[in-house]
Amino acid sequence: xxKHQWGMIALGLxxxxxxxxxxxxxxxxxxxxxxxLSLDTPAIAQLKEKRCVEDTSFMRESHMKFLGxxxxxxxxxxKRLHTARDGRVFEVSLSGTCLKCHSNKEQxxxxxxxxxxxxxxxxxxxxxxGEAKK
Amino acid sequence: xxxxxxxxxKIAGVSTLSLIAPAIVCPAWAKEKIIPVSNFPEALSPSKAxxxxxxxxxxxxxKCPADCVDCIAACHATHNVPNFGNxxxxxxxxWKEKFAAAFPNESHSYLGKSLQQxxxxxxxxxxxxxxxxxxxxxxxxxxxxxxxxxxxxxxxxGCRLCMAACPYGARSMNxxxxxxxxxxxxxxxxxxxxxxxxxxNFCQERLAKGLGPACVLAxxxxxxxxxxxxxxxxxxxxxxxxxxxxLRRASLGTKPQIYYIV
Numbered sequence: 394x395x396k397h398q399w400g401m402i403a404l405g406l407x408x409x410x411x412x413x414x415x416x417x418x419x420x421x422x423x424x425x426x427x428x429x430l431s432l433d434t435p436a437i438a439q440l441k442e443k444r445c446v447e448d449t450s451f452m453r454e455s456h457m458k459f460l461g462x463x464x465x466x467x468x469x470x471x472k473r474l475h476t477a478r479d480g481r482v483f484e485v486s487l488s489g490t491c492l493k494c495h496s497n498k499e500q501x502x503x504x505x506x507x508x509x510x511x512x513x514x515x516x517x518x519x520x521x522x523g524e525a526k527k
Numbered sequence: 528x529x530x531x532x533x534x535x536x537k538i539a540g541v542s543t544l545s546l547i548a549p550a551i552v553c554p555a556w557a558k559e560k561i562i563p564v565s566n567f568p569e570a571l572s573p574s575k576a577x578x579x580x581x582x583x584x585x586x587x588x589x590k591c592p593a594d595c596v597d598c599i600a601a602c603h604a605t606h607n608v609p610n611f612g613n614x615x616x617x618x619x620x621x622w623k624e625k626f627a628a629a630f631p632n633e634s635h636s637y638l639g640k641s642l643q644q645x646x647x648x649x650x651x652x653x654x655x656x657x658x659x660x661x662x663x664x665x666x667x668x669x670x671x672x673x674x675x676x677x678x679x680x681x682x683x684x685g686c687r688l689c690m691a692a693c694p695y696g697a698r699s700m701n702x703x704x705x706x707x708x709x710x711x712x713x714x715x716x717x718x719x720x721x722x723x724x725x726x727x728n729f730c731q732e733r734l735a736k737g738l739g740p741a742c743v744l745a746x747x748x749x750x751x752x753x754x755x756x757x758x759x760x761x762x763x764x765x766x767x768x769x770x771x772x773x774l775r776r777a778s779l780g781t782k783p784q785i786y787y788i789v
Contacts, residue, residue, distance in 0.1 A: 468679050471671070473735050488714070517706075518680065518717040 428508040431500035436493055446477055446490070457513075460487065487519050496522060575737035579755035581655075581674045582729055583784040584743070585763050585772065588647045590750035598648055599623070601745030602727070607718045609705035618699040620727040621650040621742055629775055629787075642789065648742070648751070651676065651697040651727035652775060652783035659689035659698065674756075674784060675729045685722035694779055698726045756784065 437443065445452045447459070466472035467485045475483045483490050495501045498521055506513065530538075602608070602621045609618050623646040627634040634643075657676045659668050667682035668689055690698045704721045712718065716732065719725050730740035738744075743751045754763035763786075772786045 464681060468677070468681070469669070471731075471735065488717070517720045520712060520714045520717060522714060 425508070428504040429500075430504060431497055433500075434494060434496045436496060440494075444479075445494075446475070446481075446483055448478075460491075460515075463487070487515060488522060492522050577734040577737055577739070579673050580757035581755060581784070582653065582734075583674070583754065583756040583763060583786065584653075584729075584740075585752040585754075585766055585786045585788060586648060587750045587752075587770070587788040588645055589789070590748040591646065591648065592748065593644075593646060595748075596623070597745045597747065598742035598751065601741045602650075604711065605713055605730075605733075605741040606716055606728075607705075607709050607713050608725075609701070609708035609718075610710065611703065611705075611708050616702050618701060618705065618725060620725070621648055623647065624649045626789075630773060632776065632778065633773060645789075647787065649695065649697075649775070650742075650785065651729075652695055652781065652785045653727075653729055655782035655784060656780060658692040658694070658781060662688040662692040664688065671731070675731050677728050677731060678724070678726060680717075680719055680723055680725070683723045685724060687724060689724060694776055694781065695783075698724050700724050 432443065452459070463475065463485045464487075466475075473485050475485050477483065492498055502513075505511075599621050603610070603619075606620060608620055611617060626638070626642050626645045626647060629647050629649055653674060653676050655674060657668075657670060660670050660676060663669075664686060665682045665684055667679045667684070668676065669679065670676050685700065687700055690696075690700060701719050701721050701723050706712070706718055709718060730738070730742075733740065740751075740753050743753045752763050752766055754761040756764065758764065766788075767786055770788045772788045774783045774786065777783070
């Protein structure tokens with residue numbers, strides 16, 4: 394009688410372990426390729442030096458915080474121009490500056506965000522150039 | 528080394544001159560380096576921005592033709608204000624109101640036909656003592672140094688306390704997604720979303736580019752005058768000194784900054 398109970402417990406444990414570890418062995422060996430970010434836009438093609446507003450590594454890591462400072466600066470303090478560290482001056486505008494160079498939002502911003510599961514809600518208000526209705 | 532009096536004065540004079548030299552012969556490379564980038568519009572250079580100590584507007588309603596909506600059309604097209612097509616959901620930045628509705632305390636039955644039938648343009652009063660700013664729990668509505676009562680749409684949580692606080696009904700809630708109800712989206716100004724309150728911003732985004740408010744420029748009758756109340760020589764101050772004018776519900780103490788010439 395006791396032996397029988399132990400068998401059931403062992404079976405339950407095995408099933409439990411299989412279910413819990415399922416994601417690990419199911420996804421084993423598969424890698425999702427990193428997104429191919431396209432810089433192929435008319436505005437970027439015209440640049441002599443292929444540079445973002447600030448350093449590429451800074452933009453990659455911190456553009457979300459950077460956009461936050463842009464937003465607060467423009468609206469709370471009326472700072473509508475941004476002087477980059479190397480002296481270039483940009484208009485503080487999400488649609489008008491970022492998306493002017495990165496006019497291929499789908500092949501650039503969206504590709505990376507989809508890969509990483511980030512969902513910025515900005516574009517429910519901010520217009521995507523060229524996509525604006527009518 | 529011995530220096531005589533004459534020698535000393537020469538040296539002192541030259542050193543003093545050298546102090547002010549940079550101000551006179553400022554070489555180009557010593558100035559702040561500004562490399563214009565294609566997407567930096569000339570209009571945004573800080574020297575072009577319109578600034579004031581206290582922005583205000585005067586409205587000469589007697590100049591307003593009865594069925595003219597030029598100011599409303601210009602404002603709403605510039606700021607992507609949706610038209611839901613029903614008064615319950617209506618979103619408005621500037622609209623028209625009968626005299627009795629705009630000035631309930633000043634109106635009575637024997638005011639005269641011309642005043643009673645007047646349709647006045649009304650908008651956010653940009654109060655100097657704004658109740659909406661006081662009640663906003665997230666500081667989404669705030670007052671700028673130049674008096675503009677402005678909304679930071681990024682912080683609005685849609686609680687509508689500001690709508691309850693505003694005695695002029697100048698604030699509208701987006702009860703639905705506004706985008707499908709905007710006839711033509713102006714790509715230069717963001718839309719809003721469902722669950723966000725909005726109102727007139729005195730065209731602060733245009734002032735930053737050196738442009739006057741859209742409604743003022745759209746008015747062919749020049750019924751709207753915009754200017755600095757703290758400057759005694761401004762057009763608006765000179766006009767208000769000459770003409771009798773009213774403030775909407777002045778007794779409430781909100782200190783409105785839209786002056787109505789009647």
